[in-house]
Amino acid sequence: MSLSNGPGRWLQQHLTAQHFLWLLALASLLIxxxxxxxxxxxxxxxxxxxxxxxxxxxxLALRQIQVSVRQIDSASAGGEVTLEYQFQLPKTRxxxxxxxxxxxxxxxxxxxxxxxxxxxxxxxYSHCPYRGVFPIQGVExxxxxxxxxxxxxxxxxxxxxxxxxxxxxxxVQTLPGGAGNDNALIEYQHTSQPHxxxxxxxxxxxxxxxxxxxxxxxxxxxxxxxxxxxYNSHAQPDFLLVLDNDRADDIGEAPLSTFEFAxxxxxxxxxxxxxxxxxxxxxxxGNHATDIAIGGHHRGSSDYLSALAWTQADDDEPYGTRVEQxxxxxxxxxxxxxxxxxxxxxxxxxxxxxxxDILIADQSFIYPMQSWQEGWSQPSANHYQLxxxxxxxxxxxxRYGAF
Numbered sequence: 001m002s003l004s005n006g007p008g009r010w011l012q013q014h015l016t017a018q019h020f021l022w023l024l025a026l027a028s029l030l031i032x033x034x035x036x037x038x039x040x041x042x043x044x045x046x047x048x049x050x051x052x053x054x055x056x057x058x059x060l061a062l063r064q065i066q067v068s069v070r071q072i073d074s075a076s077a078g079g080e081v082t083l084e085y086q087f088q089l090p091k092t093r094x095x096x097x098x099x100x101x102x103x104x105x106x107x108x109x110x111x112x113x114x115x116x117x118x119x120x121x122x123x124x125y126s127h128c129p130y131r132g133v134f135p136i137q138g139v140e141x142x143x144x145x146x147x148x149x150x151x152x153x154x155x156x157x158x159x160x161x162x163x164x165x166x167x168x169x170x171x172v173q174t175l176p177g178g179a180g181n182d183n184a185l186i187e188y189q190h191t192s193q194p195h196x197x198x199x200x201x202x203x204x205x206x207x208x209x210x211x212x213x214x215x216x217x218x219x220x221x222x223x224x225x226x227x228x229x230x231y232n233s234h235a236q237p238d239f240l241l242v243l244d245n246d247r248a249d250d251i252g253e254a255p256l257s258t259f260e261f262a263x264x265x266x267x268x269x270x271x272x273x274x275x276x277x278x279x280x281x282x283x284x285x286g287n288h289a290t291d292i293a294i295g296g297h298h299r300g301s302s303d304y305l306s307a308l309a310w311t312q313a314d315d316d317e318p319y320g321t322r323v324e325q326x327x328x329x330x331x332x333x334x335x336x337x338x339x340x341x342x343x344x345x346x347x348x349x350x351x352x353x354x355x356x357d358i359l360i361a362d363q364s365f366i367y368p369m370q371s372w373q374e375g376w377s378q379p380s381a382n383h384y385q386l387x388x389x390x391x392x393x394x395x396x397x398x399r400y401g402a403f
Contacts, residue, residue, distance in 0.1 A: 050147065058143035058152035061096075065089045067139045067156050072123065074305070077131040077168045077255060077264070085122045085139065092117045097142030097151060100124060102163070103134045110142075129255050131263060133310055134163040166305035167264045172272035172398040175239070176356060176376075176384045203227045238279045239356075240333035241266060242326045245286040245315035249341050252365035256390065259313040261360060262339045268394060269337065270294065270304045281333065283326050284308070286315040319346035327351070342387070354382040364389035376403035 065087065072082040085098065096116045101108040105126055113122060137160055142153040203216055206226030214228045243266050250259040266282060273280035273295040282304055284290035290307040315322070319340055327336065327349060335354035340346045341362040348357075361372040372389035376397070379385060386397060 051149070054147050054150040055152070057146055058150060061093050061143045061145055062141060062152060062154040065093075065141055065154075065156065067141060067158060069136055069139060069158060069161055071161070071163055074166060075128060075164070076166045076305075077260075078129055079127075079168075081126050081128045081163055081165065083124050083126075083136075083163070085124070087116055087118070087120050087122075089116065089118050093143065093145065095143060095145040095148060097144060097153070098122060098124075099140040099142060099153065100126065101140065102126060102136075104128045104130050104132075104165075128163075128165050131165050131167045131255065131260060131309060134165070136161040136163060164306055164309045166309045167260070167267040169271050169305075170264070170268045170394045170398075172268050172394070173400050174398065175269070175272070175278075176354075176403050203229060238281065238330075238333045239269075239273065239335045239337055240281050240283070240326060240330055241269060241337040242283045242319075242323050242339075243285070243311070244319040244322075244339055244341075244346070245284060245311065245313055246317065246319050246322075246346075247313045247315065249319060249344075249346075249362075250313035251341065251362040252390075256365060258341060258360050258362045258365055261365075261388075261390070263308050263311065265339060265358065265388075265394060267305055267308050268398075272398075281330065282307075283322070284311050285317065285322050286312060288312065320348050324349040351383075356384045356386070358386045358388060361387065361389040364391070378403070 066089070068086045068088075070084055072084050075081040081102075081104075083100075093116045094114065096113040098111040098113060099108050100111070105128075109124075109126065111122065111124060113120075136158070139156045139158055140153050141156055142151050144151040203219055204227065206215065206220075206228050216227050216229055219227045244259070244262060250257055252258060252260075254260050270280060270282055270292075272278070276295070278295045279293070280295050281293040282290065284307065288307070288310040290304075290311065292304045292307060294304065319338075323336070323338060323346070327333070333353065335356060336351055337356045337358070338346075338348065339358045339360065340348075342359045343362050345359065364370065364372045368390050373387040374389060374392055374397075375387060377385045377387075384403060386403075388394075388397065
């Protein structure tokens with residue numbers, strides 16, 4: 001029997017330096033009391049003094065310490081989170097400890113700091129498999145000075161901080177009717193808000209959504225009504241992406257669930273739109289509702305990754321209802337992108353423009369070893385469907401030539 005699996009392992013786990021000193025003190029007391037040896041009385045006093053100092057001095061060293069913490073750089077699910085701690089203390093301390101007990105790690109992690117001075121900073125790195133927002137409500141600081149036998153800890157209150165972990169993003173090369181030479185969903189359209197290659201084609205009456213900068217003021221004065229310039233443009237299509245936040249549609253457990261899969265997909269599509277300057281609008285419902293447009297002529301916020309870190313499957317409205325509301329709010333969107341479950345697909349309203357319908361085999365998150373349909377199809381001219389499952393590699397489905 002090896003020591004790692006027998007008595008040696010038990011001794012390694014339970015016989016610490018502190019326990020050894022207590023046993024030594026007890027043995028010294030018994031022998032000295034029985035034999036009357038003054039040397040052992042002295043040894044007993046020395047051991048007890050060592051233990052007393054080991055308990056008292058760490059507690060004194062933990063006084064008047066303040067800690068602040070912040071997140072360094074952005075983080076995404078499945079990646080590394082970097083935190084930076086800064087310390088304020090009256091004088092240098094030794095053999096200090098910092099214990100991290102974060103929501104997304106299984107067990108607390110203790111960081112040893114041999115010497116700590118005022119203003120020192122410590123960066124820690126931890127793996128986070130989950131997307132979300134994780135609060136930091138306190139910091140646990142410890143000390144084992146001077147002998148390292150006893151570790152004392154103190155919980156320090158800090159202003160509440162949050163660790164924001166964005167969804168995982170995969171590389172998207174193109175969409176049907178998006179970048180490249182695939183123009184299946186790009187239409188020759190009339191617009192009073194040019195944002196691509198355009199040419200002036202005349203005047204028309206002002207509509208409530210028109211920008212005042214396109215009003216032709218001299219012509220409006222002559223005709224006694226507001227007239228705006230109209231353009232013909234081979235414009236990039238506006239994509240409208242509606243995320244399904246219905247709690248009833250979330251199958252599986254994070255990070256392997258249909259909702260987390262859809263959030264990662266939405267983040268990847270928005271990242272593609274940002275880099276390709278394709279106009280895309282993301283609609284998220286639930287307790288952290290979001291309406292963000294990026295790319296092309298949009299001038300809104302681009303902090304979509306942070307918004308997707310907050311979102312949860314906490315909406316009570318059916319996905320089909322949310323899609324209908326989105327089309328009523330943005331009727332001029334050229335291409336609608338929906339993401340829904342395959343086993344119980346949401347009933348969608350009539351869609352007159354382009355439609356990219358992404359169907360997730362939700363049962364694949366429960367039975368991942370079964371065979372599931374995957375790939376693109378085109379039911380009609382402006383209607384594309386993409387079948388995905390829990391093990392799908394999104395990079396393959398959105399590469400050039402995939403559809």
